[in-house]
Amino acid sequence: MNKNVFTYLLKSKKILVVFLFIMNLALMLTPYISSMRTGNYYVSWIIGYVFMFGTCYILPPYLLRFIQSKNATDSYFSLPVSRRELLNTNLLFSALVSYCPFLVGAVISGIIGLAGGHIEITELFRILFCGLLTVAVLTLVNSLFFSFANTLFDGMVMIAAYTAMPLMIYIVLGVFFETHVAGMSYWSSLLDGVRYLSPAFLCGNIVGGGSKRIVYYIVLAVYAVIAYVLLSREVVDRKAERAEQISDHFFAYPFVIYFYAFAILCMITFFWGNRNFISFFKDSIIYYILLLFIFTVANFVYRRKIRFEPKTFVFFAISIILSLLVGLAANKTQGFGLSRMYDHNPKSVSYVYNGPLSKEDCEELEIKSEYVSVFVELQIPERLMNEPQYSEAMKIMENSREKAIEDYYTKSDQDRTNTGYLSIRDNFTGEGNYVHYDDSGQYGYTVYEPLSIDQLRVLSKITQVSIYTDDKELILP
Amino acid sequence: MLLIENISKSFGEKDVLNNVCFKVEDGSIFGLVGVNGAGKSTLLRVISGVYRPEQGEVLLNGQNTYNDPSARKDILYVSDDPYYPYGSTIETMKTYYETFYDLDEEAYKKYLQMFHLDPKISISNFSKGMKRQTSLLFALAVHPKLLLLDEAFDGLDPLIRLSFKKALAELIEETGISVIISSHSLKELEDICDSFGILEDTHMSTYGDLLESKENINKYQLAFTEEYGKEDFASLDVVRFEKQGRVYQLVIRGNEEDVRTELQKKDPLLIDVLPVNFEELFIYEVESRNEAEHE
Numbered sequence: 001m002n003k004n005v006f007t008y009l010l011k012s013k014k015i016l017v018v019f020l021f022i023m024n025l026a027l028m029l030t031p032y033i034s035s036m037r038t039g040n041y042y043v044s045w046i047i048g049y050v051f052m053f054g055t056c057y058i059l060p061p062y063l064l065r066f067i068q069s070k071n072a073t074d075s076y077f078s079l080p081v082s083r084r085e086l087l088n089t090n091l092l093f094s095a096l097v098s099y100c101p102f103l104v105g106a107v108i109s110g111i112i113g114l115a116g117g118h119i120e121i122t123e124l125f126r127i128l129f130c131g132l133l134t135v136a137v138l139t140l141v142n143s144l145f146f147s148f149a150n151t152l153f154d155g156m157v158m159i160a161a162y163t164a165m166p167l168m169i170y171i172v173l174g175v176f177f178e179t180h181v182a183g184m185s186y187w188s189s190l191l192d193g194v195r196y197l198s199p200a201f202l203c204g205n206i207v208g209g210g211s212k213r214i215v216y217y218i219v220l221a222v223y224a225v226i227a228y229v230l231l232s233r234e235v236v237d238r239k240a241e242r243a244e245q246i247s248d249h250f251f252a253y254p255f256v257i258y259f260y261a262f263a264i265l266c267m268i269t270f271f272w273g274n275r276n277f278i279s280f281f282k283d284s285i286i287y288y289i290l291l292l293f294i295f296t297v298a299n300f301v302y303r304r305k306i307r308f309e310p311k312t313f314v315f316f317a318i319s320i321i322l323s324l325l326v327g328l329a330a331n332k333t334q335g336f337g338l339s340r341m342y343d344h345n346p347k348s349v350s351y352v353y354n355g356p357l358s359k360e361d362c363e364e365l366e367i368k369s370e371y372v373s374v375f376v377e378l379q380i381p382e383r384l385m386n387e388p389q390y391s392e393a394m395k396i397m398e399n400s401r402e403k404a405i406e407d408y409y410t411k412s413d414q415d416r417t418n419t420g421y422l423s424i425r426d427n428f429t430g431e432g433n434y435v436h437y438d439d440s441g442q443y444g445y446t447v448y449e450p451l452s453i454d455q456l457r458v459l460s461k462i463t464q465v466s467i468y469t470d471d472k473e474l475i476l477p
Numbered sequence: 478m479l480l481i482e483n484i485s486k487s488f489g490e491k492d493v494l495n496n497v498c499f500k501v502e503d504g505s506i507f508g509l510v511g512v513n514g515a516g517k518s519t520l521l522r523v524i525s526g527v528y529r530p531e532q533g534e535v536l537l538n539g540q541n542t543y544n545d546p547s548a549r550k551d552i553l554y555v556s557d558d559p560y561y562p563y564g565s566t567i568e569t570m571k572t573y574y575e576t577f578y579d580l581d582e583e584a585y586k587k588y589l590q591m592f593h594l595d596p597k598i599s600i601s602n603f604s605k606g607m608k609r610q611t612s613l614l615f616a617l618a619v620h621p622k623l624l625l626l627d628e629a630f631d632g633l634d635p636l637i638r639l640s641f642k643k644a645l646a647e648l649i650e651e652t653g654i655s656v657i658i659s660s661h662s663l664k665e666l667e668d669i670c671d672s673f674g675i676l677e678d679t680h681m682s683t684y685g686d687l688l689e690s691k692e693n694i695n696k697y698q699l700a701f702t703e704e705y706g707k708e709d710f711a712s713l714d715v716v717r718f719e720k721q722g723r724v725y726q727l728v729i730r731g732n733e734e735d736v737r738t739e740l741q742k743k744d745p746l747l748i749d750v751l752p753v754n755f756e757e758l759f760i761y762e763v764e765s766r767n768e769a770e771h772e
Contacts, residue, residue, distance in 0.1 A: 008576040012562070012569060071560035078525040079577050080550035240527045241488055 001092055002085035009063075009093045021101045024051045028105030032112070041113030045127050048102045048109075049207060052131060055098040056138035057163075061146045061155050063090045064235075068151050073240040087235045091139055099135040103128060127207065134203040137220045140227035141199045147234040154247040157301070161256045166198035172263045175270045180327075181335035182408035183342065183401070183424075183443035190338070199223045246303055253302035261295050262319050269327030292316060331409065339405050342443055346426040348385065350435070351378040351397045353451065355420020357467065361453040369469035374420075374456060378463045381431050389462050396455045397422070404445035411448055420447035478502055479524070479623055479655055483533035486516075486523055493519045495679035496533070501623075501655050501672070506645070508666035508687065509659040510759055511676035517659040518557060520676065521625045524657070525554035537623055551622035553578065557631065559612040567596035567611055578619045585618040591640055606632040617644055626658045630665045642669050667755035675762055683762050691758055695733055698749040699725040699740065713739055716765040728753070728761050 010017070028048040031040040064087075066072035076086060110124035145162040149155040173191055177184045184190065195201050196219050206216045247253050268287045272280045295316055300306050330336060353376040357365070362372055378397070384390045400422055426441030456465050456476055465476035479501040486494040493516040501507045511517050522528040524535050526542045526549050534541050540548035561570065567589070574580045589596060592610040600611060609632045616624055630638050646669060648654060660666050666673070667687070674684035683690070694716065700723055707718040710727065713736060717728035723746075729736050733750060740748060753761065 004576050008573060011572050011576075012565075069560070071556060071558045074522065074525075074527055074554060074556040074558075075560040077527040078522075078549060078552065078554040080546050080548075081577070082546045085546075239529070240522070 002081050002089045005079075005081055005086060005089040006093060009089065013093075013097075017097055020055060020097055021104075024048055024055075024101035025105050027051055028102075028109060041109040041116075041118060044109035045106055046207070048105045049127075049131065049134070052098050052102040052135060053138065053203065056094075056135055057142055057159060059094040059098055060091075060139050060143040061152065061159065063094050064143055064146055065152050065155070067147065067235060067238060068149065068155060068243050070243045073243045077240050083236045083238070084232060087232065091143060094143075095135045095139045098139065099131060102131050102135075106131065130206045133206065133217065133220055133224075137199050137203055137224045137227070140224050140231060144227045144231040144234065147231055147238070148249045148252040149247040150242045150245045150249070150252070151247065154252065158247070158252060158256065161260070163198075163200050165259065166194055166201065168260065168263050169197060170194045172267050172270070175267050176330065176335075177338075179270045180330045182339040182405040183445050184335075184338065185444060190341075248302075253298070257295070257298045257302060258315070258319065260298075261291065261316065262323060264291055265319055265323035266326055269323045270330070288320065334405065334409055339408070342424075343426045343441060346441070348382045348426070348428050349380050349394065350425045350428055350437070351376070351380075352423040353378075353397070353400070353420065353447070355422075355447050355450040356418050358450060358452065364453055365467070365474070367467070367469055367474075369471065371468070371470045373468045374451065375466045375468065376451075376456070376459055376463060378459060379428070379431070379435065381428075393459050393462055396451070396458060397424070400447055400449075400451060401443075401445055403449055404447050407448040408446065418450070420450045421445070422447050478538065479657075480536040481520075481524065481533070482536070484520070484523055484530045484535065485532035486519055486528060486530050492679050494523070494530070494676075497676075497679075497681050498533075499674050499681050499684045501657060503622075503655055504649055504653040505672055506649065506656045506658065506670045508663075508670035508673040508755070509657055509676065510661075510663060510666065510673060511659075512763065515676040516679060517676055518627050521554060521556075521627050521657065521659060524623075525549070525552055525625055527554070550578070552625065553616055553619050553621040553623075554625040555612045555616045555627060555629070557628040559608060561600040561608070561611075563601065565600050566598060567594055567600065567614070570600070570611065570615065571596070574615045574619055578621065580615075581618055581620055584620065585614070588614045588617045588644065591644065592637065604632075606634060606637070609633055610637060613641055617641075617648060620648070620652055620654065622654055624654055624656045626656065626660075628660055629658050630660050630662045638665060645669060663756040663759055664754070670755075673755070675759060677763060677766065682766060687755065691753060691755070693732070694728065694730045694753055694758060694761060695736070696751040696753055696757075697725075697727045697729055697736070697740065698747070698751065699727065699745045700747040701725065701743060701745050703743075705743065709743075716761045728757075730765075 028044045028051075030047065031043040066076045077083065079086070106124070106127055110119070110121075110127070113119045114121060114124065142159050142163075145158045146155040149158045170191060173194060177191065195205075199220060202216045202220050202223075206213060206220070242249075265288075268284050268291070272284045295312075296306070299312060334340065353374070355374055357367070357372045357374055362368075378393060380390050380394060385394075401424060404422060422445045424443045424445075425437050429436045451459075459465055460476040467474040467476060481497060481499050484494050484497040485492070497520060509517050509520065519528065523530050524542060526535075526546075529543050535543065537548050537551060542548045542552060571580065571585065592614050594607060594610060594614065600608060603611065609629075613626075613629065616626065629641075633641065642665070645656065649656065658666060658670065670687050672685060673687045673690070674681050676682070702723070704723070705720075705725070707715060710718070710729075713727075714730040715727055716730055717726075719726040737748065737750070
C-alpha cells in the first residue's frame with residue numbers, strides 16, 4: 001500500500017466515493033421507509049449485498065484502466081511508486097469503496113434486527129464477513145480478468161466472458177448428461193461441482209449456503225489467493241507498450257474465443273450425436289455455418305479487422321473435428337462410463353416404474369382398453385434389503401435398469417414408442433411418509449422393454465402394482 | 478548524471494532501440510533528434526521507467542530508473558500526449574503533482590501567470606497548445622533532477638515558446654537540473670541545447686557537444702578555374718558536393734583550418750566558409766550515413 005497513491009485516489013475520486021456511499025446506504029434503508037419493522041434487516045442486507053456485488057464489477061476496471069491507456073501508463077508507470085504498490089493501493093481502495101457503504105448499512109440494519117430480537121450478533125458478524133470475502137474475491141478476480149486485455153472495452157469483455165464461463169460449462173455438461181449419460185439428467189448432482197468454478201456464484205450463495213458454507217468460504221479464499229498472485233504478475237511484469245494494442249494475451253481473446261467456440265461445437269455434437277453421420281451432418285450444418293459466422297465476428301472484435309487467415313479456419317476445422325471425436329468417444333464409452341457410475345450396492349433403494357403392458361399380457365389379463373399404464377412404487381429400506389422377496393424384486397428392477405442403459409446407446413428416437421419410465425433413488429433414510437431422499441443418487445431411465453406380467457406379479461407380492469386403463473384402475477393380485 | 482548503458486528495446490519482432498549508450502551531465506540540456514519513428518519517445522519512456530528495456534540499464538545518479546521507484550522521484554516525464562483524467566482541471570492536476578512530487582507552490586503560481594491559464598476550467602476544453610502549456614507548467618513547477626520533454630514545443634505559439642525557453646534556462650541556472658528534449662523543431666533546440674544526440678536506425682548514431690559538432694562541420698563555397706569532381710576531394714570528408722558551373726558548394730567534416738589548407742592546394746579563386754546550423758547538421762549527418770549505406 002502506498003500512502004501517496006491512496007491519498008490521491010481519495011482526493012480525486014471523492015465525488016464517486018460519496019455517491020456510492022449515499023446510494024448504497026439509501027437503498028439499504030429503503031425497506032424501513034414503507035414499514036419500520038425490525039424484521040426488515042434481511043431485505044436491507046440483501047439490497048446492500050447486491051449493490052456491493054455490482055460495484056465489484058465496475059470499480060476494478062474503472063480504477064485499473066490506467067494500465068490500458070497509452071498516455072495514462074506514461075503518467076502512472078513513471079510515478080515514484082512501484083507497480084506492486086500502485087496495484088495494491090488501487091485494489092484496497094476499490095475494495096473499501098465497495099465494502100464500507102455495505103458495512104455501515106449492514107450494521108445499522110443489524111442493530112435494528114438485534115433490537116427486535118430477530119437475530120443474534122453472530123449473524124451480523126457473519127454477514128459482514130461474507131461481504132468482506134465477496135468484495136475481496138470479486139475485486140481480485142475481476143481485476144485479473146480485466147488485466148488480460150489491452151483496452152478498456154476488451155477488459156469489460158473479458159470480465160463478462162470469464163464470469164459466464166462456468167455457466168457455459170454447466171450448460172455443455174448438462175446437455176452432455178441429458179443426451180449421453182443414461183439415467184442422468186441436466187440436473188444431475190454430478191454437475192453440482194461446476195458451481196465451484198464460479199466465484200460469482202459462490203459469492204452470491206455464501207449468505208445462504210447451508211451446510212456447504214464452510215466449503216464455499218475455503219474455495220473463495222483459494223480463488224482470492226490465486227487471483228492475487230496472477231494479477232500481481234500481470235501488472236508488475238506487464239509491458240507498458242501493450243496498452244491500446246489488440247488483446248492477444250493467451251488468456252484474452254485467443255483463449256476466450258476458442259473456449260466458447262469449442263463449447264458450442266461440443267453442444268451441437270451432443271445434441272445431434274446419437275444419430276447416424278448423414279442425418280447428423282444434414283441437421284447440424286446450419287449450426288456450424290452460424291457458428292463460423294459468430295467466430296468470424298468474434299475474431300473481428302479481437303483484431304479490429306476482418307482477416308481471412310487460413311490458420312483461423314484450420315483451427316476452427318480442428319475444433320469441429322475434436323468436438324466430433326469427443327461426441328463419438330462419449331457415445332462409444334457410454335458417456336465416458338458415467339452411465340454405470342451409480343451405487344451398485346446401495347443401503348436402501350426406491351423404484352418408481354411407469355410403463356405399458358404388452359399385447360399378450362393385456363390379453364392374459366383380459367384388458368381391452370387402448371390405454372394401459374402400469375404404475376409401481378417400491379421402497380426397499382435397509383432392513384429389508386436382504387429379504388429374499390425384496391432381493392428378487394430388486395433384481396428385476398436392476399435388470400430393467402441394465403437393459404435400459406444398453407438400449408439408450410443402441411436404440412434411436414424412432415424406437416421410442418410404447419416406452420416406459422423407471423426412476424431410481426439410492427440410499428434414502430426413514431420409512432413411509434418420513435422418507436428423506438438425498439440430492440445425489442437419483443436416476444431416470446427410458447424403458448424400451450416394459451416389465452412382463454410375470455415380473456409384475458413378483459413385485460405385487462411386496463408392493464401395490466396398479467394398472468390404469470381408459471376407464472378404471474386395477475390392482476394386480 | 479544520467480547514464481544510458483546499452484539500452485535495447487523491441488516491440489515484438491521489431492527492434493526499436495539497439496545498444497543505445499550516452500550520458501547527460503547535470504545542468505545540461507540534451508536535444509534528442511531523429512526522423513519520425515526513430516525511437517525518441519520509446520527512449521524517453523525507457524529512461525522514465527515506463528518501458529522495461531530488454532537489455533541494458535538507465536542510471537540516474539547511480540540508481541536504476543526502472544527497478545528503483547525512488548529514482549523516479551527525481552524524474553518528470555512529459556509525454557507527447559499528456560494524460561489528463563476526464564473532467565480534470567489544473568487545480569486537480571496540482572493535487573496529483575503535489576502528492577507524488579515536490580511541487581514548488583511559488584513556482585506554480587509564477588508559471589500559471591506566465592502561461593495565462595485558468596486553473597478551474599476543465600482541461601478537456603483546452604486547445605492542444607493550452608494542454609501542452611499545462612504539462613509544461615507542472616514540469617517547471619516540480620523541479621525534478623531530470624526533466625524529460627517529448628515534443629516539448631509542439632502546439633506552442635512563438636511567444637510561449639520564447640517564455641518557456643527563458644523559464645527553462647533560468648531553472649537550470651538556479652537548480653542545475655538536466656533536461657532531455659525531443660523535438661522536430663531543431664531551431665528551437667539549437668537555442669537552448671548544449672548537447673545532442675541523433676537517433677537513427679535503432680541506435681544513437683551521433684551524440685556530443687552541440688557547439689563542437691557544429692564547429693566540426695562547415696559549408697565551403699569555392700570557385701576554381703579548373704573543373705573538379707567529388708572524387709578529386711577524396712582526401713577530405715565531404716558530406717555534400719554541389720557544383721554550379723565553376724562555383725562549388727561543399728559541406729566538409731573536419732577542422733576548419735585543416736580543411737582550408739587542403740583546399741588551398743587546388744588553388745581556388747575563392748573560399749568562403751559558412752557555419753552550419755543544427756538543422757543542417759542533422760540533415761547532413763543523416764544524409765551522409767544514408768549515402769554511405771547505399772554505396
